[in-house]
Amino acid sequence: MEILGLVFAGTSTDERAAMVRFLADTLGLRRVEVAGAEADMFALPDGSHFAVADPRGMGETSRSIGFRVDDLDAAIAAIAESGGETGEVAENELGRYAHFRAPDGNLYELVEERDRLAR
Numbered sequence: 001m002e003i004l005g006l007v008f009a010g011t012s013t014d015e016r017a018a019m020v021r022f023l024a025d026t027l028g029l030r031r032v033e034v035a036g037a038e039a040d041m042f043a044l045p046d047g048s049h050f051a052v053a054d055p056r057g058m059g060e061t062s063r064s065i066g067f068r069v070d071d072l073d074a075a076i077a078a079i080a081e082s083g084g085e086t087g088e089v090a091e092n093e094l095g096r097y098a099h100f101r102a103p104d105g106n107l108y109e110l111v112e113e114r115d116r117l118a119r
Contacts, residue, residue, distance in 0.1 A: 001069060001078040007111045008066030008097075010039060010051035019052045036092030049094070064099070065108050072096050072112035079110075086110070 013019050020040045023029045029042040029050065039053035051064075069075040076086045079100050087099040095114040099107050 001071070001075040004068040004070055005048075006065060007048050007068035007113065008051070008064070008109060009048070010053065010064040010066075012053040012055045014055060016040070016052055016054055023050065023052065034093055036090075037094075066097065066111040067108065069110050069112055072098065072110055075110045075112075076100075 011019070020031070023042055024031055029044065032041050032043045032049075034041045034049070037051065039051035042050045042052075044050060072089065076089070076098055079086055084100055084102075089096055089098045091097075093114065095112050097109050097111045099109050102108055
């Protein structure tokens with residue numbers, strides 16, 4: 001498995017509308033539409049994204065960090081070989097991803113970006 005960087009961070013909150021306004025108006029982040037995402041998405045200049053969802057709107061995650069990988073299937077296999085478990089592979093217009101629980105007990109994501117899939 002090759003980790004290429006961080007590609008995604010997200011949070012869920014009961015104050016979703018206020019958080020969206022803060023990100024757009026105070027931090028100046030650019031809101032984008034992402035088909036298949038049940039969250040308000042913001043594009044960052046480095047190509048990564050930040051998402052704001054309702055609590056439990058996209059599963060049990062309250063916060064999430066996505067690691068960009070070169071090959072999602074190989075990354076899932078590496079986690080399985082180490083005794084870890086991943087969730088089902090999901091997809092949106094940005095790419096394919098799967099959640100996994102790390103030894104710290106938190107959920108993270110493995111993300112294979114769509115532009116890498118086209119190669």
